[in-house]
Each structure stands twice: as structure tokens, then as C-alpha cells.
Amino acid sequence: MSDWSGEVFEVRLGTPGHGGFCVARHEGRVLFVRHGLPGELVRALVTEDRGGSFCRAEAIEILEASSDRVDAICPVSGPGGAGCCDFSFATPEAQRGLKAAVVAEQLRRLAGWEKDIVVEPIPVDGAEATRGWRSRMRLAVDADGRAGVHRYRGSEVITDLRCPQPMTGAMAGIADRKWTPGADLVVAVDGEGQRHIVELAPPAEYAPGRRGDRAHGRRGRGRDDRVARGGAGDRRSAVARRSAASAVRAETVVEGSGRAVQYVEGRRWELAATGFWQPHYAAAQAYSDVVAEWAYAAPGSSAWDLYSGVGVFAARVAEQVGPTGSVHGVESARSAVADGAEALRDLPWIELRAERVERWIAEQPYIAPEVVVLDPPRAGAGKEVIAALAEHAPRRIVHIGCDPASFARDINLYRAAGYMPTELRAFDAFPGTHHVECLALLEL
Numbered sequence: 001m002s003d004w005s006g007e008v009f010e011v012r013l014g015t016p017g018h019g020g021f022c023v024a025r026h027e028g029r030v031l032f033v034r035h036g037l038p039g040e041l042v043r044a045l046v047t048e049d050r051g052g053s054f055c056r057a058e059a060i061e062i063l064e065a066s067s068d069r070v071d072a073i074c075p076v077s078g079p080g081g082a083g084c085c086d087f088s089f090a091t092p093e094a095q096r097g098l099k100a101a102v103v104a105e106q107l108r109r110l111a112g113w114e115k116d117i118v119v120e121p122i123p124v125d126g127a128e129a130t131r132g133w134r135s136r137m138r139l140a141v142d143a144d145g146r147a148g149v150h151r152y153r154g155s156e157v158i159t160d161l162r163c164p165q166p167m168t169g170a171m172a173g174i175a176d177r178k179w180t181p182g183a184d185l186v187v188a189v190d191g192e193g194q195r196h197i198v199e200l201a202p203p204a205e206y207a208p209g210r211r212g213d214r215a216h217g218r219r220g221r222g223r224d225d226r227v228a229r230g231g232a233g234d235r236r237s238a239v240a241r242r243s244a245a246s247a248v249r250a251e252t253v254v255e256g257s258g259r260a261v262q263y264v265e266g267r268r269w270e271l272a273a274t275g276f277w278q279p280h281y282a283a284a285q286a287y288s289d290v291v292a293e294w295a296y297a298a299p300g301s302s303a304w305d306l307y308s309g310v311g312v313f314a315a316r317v318a319e320q321v322g323p324t325g326s327v328h329g330v331e332s333a334r335s336a337v338a339d340g341a342e343a344l345r346d347l348p349w350i351e352l353r354a355e356r357v358e359r360w361i362a363e364q365p366y367i368a369p370e371v372v373v374l375d376p377p378r379a380g381a382g383k384e385v386i387a388a389l390a391e392h393a394p395r396r397i398v399h400i401g402c403d404p405a406s407f408a409r410d411i412n413l414y415r416a417a418g419y420m421p422t423e424l425r426a427f428d429a430f431p432g433t434h435h436v437e438c439l440a441l442l443e444l
């Protein structure tokens with residue numbers, strides 16, 4: 001099979017796929033084409049051909065445009081650019097339609113559930129924030145000390161900070177400063193409008209000029225650095241980036257206190273600016289409203305909040321069960337548990353535990369909590385946790401997922417364990433991108 005990397009083909013785009021692309025076909029092979037919309041005729045540059053059944057490509061010229069196309073509001077993420085706003089060239093309604101189609105397809109394929117999906121905007125004072133919604137950003141710093149974002153599926157740092165996602169003022173002055181080469185910057189605008197900037201020291205393995213990493217001083221790949229032939233270097237650098245992202249790194253607070261103040265339902269949390277908080281500034285409130293509505297835990301009953309973070313959902317459910325009930329929150333990040341315990345001191349019937357969910361759940365006696373809320377990371381809760389959870393037979397489960405594929409796989413596991421999905425909401429919590437947040441209620 002010949003290598004198509006760098007080839008340009010004229011193709012008609014088909015259905016959207018999970019990951020921010022449309023599916024097209026050329027000479028019997030499948031192309032995953034970014035920057036295009038269903039029905040469009042485009043010239044597609046193949047950016048990655050690993051010799052398998054599909055190639056990755058980018059629409060570099062639109063020959064017949066969809067009526068859903070608008071001028072892209074993100075100048076950083078077009079062909080050859082960053083991976084931030086992969087849908088910013090579509091109307092907000094069309095973006096939500098694409099996400100709905102992807103969620104429906106994942107549920108159908110992976111959970112055997114035929115369900116019409118509507119993706120709702122997250123309401124902000126009755127309106128929709130299509131830009132300026134992101135309260136937390138993570139930037140990379142290049143070898144020259146300039147902050148930016150990574151090129152899509154690459155390690156090069158693009159130092160153009162005009163992405164429309166960050167809240168107004170979040171990026172002010174960042175491009176004018178020199179930062180520590182190889183560091184990451186966490187920029188958080190908290191619920192009181194205070195900006196915090198925390199620099200994370202370069203990972204231990206950071207070596208300027210190292211082979212295989214343009215961000216670290218390597219020269220370009222030559223013909224077109226959008227095009228990956230085989231791509232082993234990029235795969236390695238992506239793996240290195242992921243493991244660097246999870247390693248503990250020294251933190252220096254550069255602006256603000258490094259302690260973000262956030263509010264949900266009038267309750268105040270103070271947490272590490274580098275800790276987890278929902279990125280869309282109105283998302284924590286929106287999701288916790290749905291959790292509260294679906295949980296409707298009876299006074300005196302017991303509930304679990306798994307992957308609890310600082311206990312935003314635990315707080316809502318604790319108000320329902322009251323002092324004669326109990327809520328167990330489980331979260332692996334110790335700092336989140338400490339910050340959550342402080343914010344929830346007036347609800348002593350909540351216990352937050354710093355432990356991995358897999359381990360904690362295996363140690364629980366066989367009692368049935370009335371309701372369990374799970375908000376796992378991208379990979380989902382998975383077989384082990386859902387099997388253990390089903391043995392405890394909670395009456396209701398509220399499951400939250402930010403990846404349609406792992407969300408659908410988890411729904412399938414619940415269905416196999418005897419649970420019926422009875423409600424589903426999907427939120428456009430990441431406007432301009434292909435990302436979408438889904439919440440489901442499952443009942444026995």
C-alpha cells in the first residue's frame with residue numbers, strides 16, 4: 001500500500017466521527033478529515049498515514065461549502081494549527097448538531113441504545129457563551145520562553161494566543177513575558193474574577209534541542225511539518241507529554257494566590273488553581289443542578305459521589321439526605337479532598353476519602369446506597385468499577401462523562417448489569433471544539 005502522506009485528494013465529506021472530523025473515502029480507503037463539514041467538497045491534505053485502514057487529513061480548500069459554515073472565530077486552529085477549536089468554522093447550532101450525531105452514534109454502536117440526542121448550550125444569564133467561556137487553560141512554554149499551545153497531534157508550541165475560548169482578560173500580558181523554557185503555565189480565572197498563573201517546572205526529562213521535539217529546539221520535518229510519515233516521533237512525544245503531564249512538578253505562583261475561589265449554589269470553595277474544576281465557568285452549576293434533580297435522595301438515605309473532586313455534587317446530595325443521612329465522596333487527589341473537606345465543614349455527614357475509586361469500592365460492605373454519582377476522568381469508570389458498583393445495587397446512578405465513546409461503553413456496562421438509562425442530557429460545555437459532556441440517569 002502506498003504512503004499517502006502529503007498527498008492532496010478531492011473528496012466529498014460524509015458523517016462526523018468522534019474526534020472532530022468527517023469521514024470521507026478515496027480509492028477504497030477511509031480519510032478522517034478535519035476542518036470540514038458533512039456534505040462539503042474539499043481538497044484534503046493527508047497529514048498522517050500509518051498504513052492502516054484509515055488516514056488522517058485536513059481540508060485545506062473548501063470547494064463546495066456547507067450552509068453551516070461561517071468564518072472561523074479561532075485563528076490558531078485551522079489546517080496545520082493547534083487542536084483547540086476544531087469546530088469554530090461552524091455555526092453554534094451546527095456544532096451542537098455534529099456533537100449530537102457523534103453521541104448518538106457512539107451510544108448506538110457501543111451501548112446498543114438508539115436515542116435521539118439534543119446537545120444544549122450551557123446557559124449563561126439566559127444567553128449562550130460561544131467565546132470567552134473557558135476559566136482554566138494550560139499553556140506550554142517553548143525553548144525561547146514563549147507561551148503557547150501545542151500543534152494538533154504534535155509537540156511544537158504555537159505562540160499565537162488568540163484562541164477565543166479563554167475568559168476575557170485571561171491571556172492579557174502572557175505573550176509579552178518570557179517564561180521558563182519547557183515549563184507549563186496554568187492560568188485560572190476564578191469565580192471572583194481573580195486571575196491566577198502558576199508555572200509548573202519543566203519535566204525532569206526536559207532537554208532543549210532534544211531530537212524529535214520541535215518545541216524543544218528541533219528543526220522542522222522538512223517538506224511540511226503538518227505531515228507525519230509513520231509518526232513514531234510524534235507518538236513518543238505525545239506519550240512523553242502525557243506522562244509529563246501526570247508527573248508531580250514544582251509549582252511557582254506567578255500571579256494571584258494560586259488558590260481559586262469558586263461558587264456553586266451559593267457555596268464557596270477555595271482550591272488549588274492547578275486542581276480540577278470544570279473548565280466552562282458555568283458548567284459546575286449546570287451539572288450539579290441536573291445531579292440534584294435526578295438524585296432526589298430521601299432524607300436519611302445514603303449516597304456516594306465517586307471521582308468527587310472537591311465535592312461539588314456531594315454537597316448537593318448532602319443537602320437532600322440531611323444530617324440523618326450520609327454521603328461518601330471518593331477522590332484520588334489529596335489536595336482536592338483537603339480543600340473539599342474545608343468547604344464542606346458545615347455538612348459533617350459528608351465524608352471525603354482520598355483513595356482510588358477501584359480500591360475503595362472493593363472494600364465496601366454490601367449495602368445499597370440510594371444514589372451514586374460518578375464523574376470519572378476521560379477514560380470512563382470501566383468494567384471493574386461498574387461491576388463492583390452494580391453488586392451494591394444502588395437504586396439510581398447519575399453518570400457523567402466528557403468523552404462520548406467511554407461514556408457509551410460505561411452505559412453499556414450498566415445496561416448489562418441490569419440498569420436502564422432513563423434520562424440523558426448532553427451539554428455544549430466546550431463551544432468551538434468537538435468536545436461534549438453527557439449526563440445519564442440509570443435506574444434498576
Ligand SMILES: C[S@@+](CC[C@H](N)C(=O)[O-])C[C@H]1O[C@@H](n2cnc3c(N)ncnc32)[C@H](O)[C@@H]1O
Nearest residue numbers: 276307308309331332333355356357375376377
Ligand atoms: C472529571 S473530574 C470530576 C471532579 C468533580 N466531580 C467535579 O465536578 O469537580 C474527575 C476527578 O476524578 C479524579 N480521579 C481520577 N482517577 C481517579 C480514581 N481512579 N479514583 C478516584 N478519583 C480519581 C480526578 O482527580 C478528578 O478530580
